[in-house]
Amino acid sequence: MTQQSRPHLAARGPGRRNVVGGLFGLGAAALGAPLLSACGGGAGADPKTVTFGSNGADATPKSAYAAVTKAFARDSGLKVKTNTVDHDTFQKSISTYLQGTPDDVFTWFAGYRMQYFAKKKLCSPIDDVWDSIGANFSDATKQLARGEDGKYYFVPLYNYPWAVFYRKSLFAERGYQVPTKWSEFIALAKRMKKDGLAPVASGYGGGDSWSILGAFDYLDLRANGYDFHMSLMRGEVSWTDKRAVAVLDLWRELTPYYQQSAGGRSWQDAAQSLLDKKSGMAVIGLFLGQQVTDEKIRADIDFFPFPEIDAAHGQDAVEAPTDGFMLSRRPKNDDGARKFLEFLGGAGAEELYMGVDPSNLAVNTQADTGSYNALQKKSAQLIASAKHISQFADRDSDPGFISTVVLPGLTEWLGHPDDGTGTLKKIESQRSRFFTG
Known part of the structure; x- marks a missing residue:
């Protein structure tokens, strides 16, 4: 799916849609050093820093996320410490990662995949964030962002058909x-x-x-x-x-x-x-x-x-898989992380991301799509015309x-x-x- 992330011409790297391998029962060693050690922290974590776990290791998504985090840091006065891990490792290790010392905010997927971790209480509800951003998303997108308990756990960034x-x-x-x-x-x-x-x-x-x-x-x-x-x-x-x-x-x-x-x-x-x-x-x-x-x-x-x-x-x-962000169960900077998620759910963040990576579609209804290329425009039309959307x-x-x-x-x-x-x-x-x- 999806996703993320995707290939770069200079190097193959893991594809964005690599399937979770052995999601259940992975030991900590399976994660390897990058994800567990990069941004871990506990008491004494910097209140001016938000940690961000990203699976966007390929060149294009990595640059796109850098543009987004830079803009947030400029607007908020907070620093974003990004922990980028290749997509395949991220997915195979996600369960162990979330049970350990995960980053405050992390990339993940909408729908069932989000609901699984919400049900396991390995992430935090973010209804307060949706109170701010909800008006700019369709009902279908909102449904993809809610857990089985009706609470919101996910902020969407883009989708693609x-x-x-x-x-x-x-x-x-x-x-x-x-x-x-x-x-x-x-x-x-x-x-x-x-x-x-x-x-x-x-x-x-x-x-x-x-x-x-x-x-x-x-x-x-x-x-x-x-x-x-x-x-x-x-x-x-x-x-x-x-x-x-x-x-x-x-x-x-x-x-x-x-x-x-x-x-x-x-x-x-x-x-x-x-x-x-x-x-x-x-x-x-x-x-x-x-x-x-x-x-x-x-x-x-x-x-x-x-x-x-x-x-x-x-x-x-x-x-049409939908990718976005979630909040870890015990974020080290809860207030800063929620501000970051609110920013990520805004039209401006989507426009920044899509400006670097033209192979996705914004899901925020207020995002400017005037710069879309022909493929993006046709893709948006295809999704908009769908009676049913699977992930x-x-x-x-x-x-x-x-x-x-x-x-x-x-x-x-x-x-x-x-x-x-x-x-x-x-x-x-x-x-x-x-x-x-």
Whole structure:
């Protein structure tokens, strides 16, 4: 998802959407030195300093956060001490981090992922912050920021959609038409393969296996609808349900058109093959644009919504992960941290961030979007038109279930796609370990 963070051209680094690995039961050593020791403190912590734990280690988000914290420091007179850790380490270590001596404010994700830590009381409610910023967010965004107890625990910064991306010039050169239905999508993939292209760019090697979840989510959303998808994610429906079986049937129809050797390729390399016109399409997030430094190429990138499979559901669901900030359970500078969160929830902070990182969308309704590039404008329209907004499998479900059960199962299945019966039975056999009631 998402997220964050994303790649930088000079170095691959962990992707923004890396799935939590072993979220439950990680020892402190798993975190490594950076996160636990960088900004820890107790009694005697500087009242003029707010500590900030950031997963934005790639060059672009790191610069964007620096611009935001600098502005807050100038306006507030407080100092922000930023503790930046690579995204993969941050996610794998988040549970241990929050139980130790976490930073006052830390980056995290909206929805279920926030609610999990709120329920465990590993973060603080921030209703007072929302009293100040709430008028500038939609009802849907507010819902994503609330815990199961109805209190607010999250301040959103941006979101971004997943879709099917392509190069406009390649489509024009080859006479390809944008598909809106599944049959058209498969027919286009066949034609691309005949033309010597890898129809669908794909890379899920190493720590990038999370990237396959975008396709899984959309196949389920389009075939079975938002309600079933969310029930499946929340552990309320069996993974051997015929509707889940249908998802793998559809996926198996698409797999012959995936880029070869995807299991040994990073998602960044797969995305680059799209930019280089070696692949025709990619099911990916708007963060694809962060790899682009040539504005002519950026202007040539476009996307279309994942195609319709069942007319009853159309294309009314959009995957749009939302990233932002939370307050630790015992912040060392509680007053300063809340002031920082209030600043982060303002339109000005979003404008500063998006001014550095144009691969995201502001969620504050008062943020100036006049500088948006064409991709951002179209992305905003896509999200605004959605009847349902999902986050991403590892954000809409128990992260441990996804990372230790679902993801390994689906990754193995992609290596030798069959009818999926065995894979789904294995996943289902583990469901009760993570979901009760």
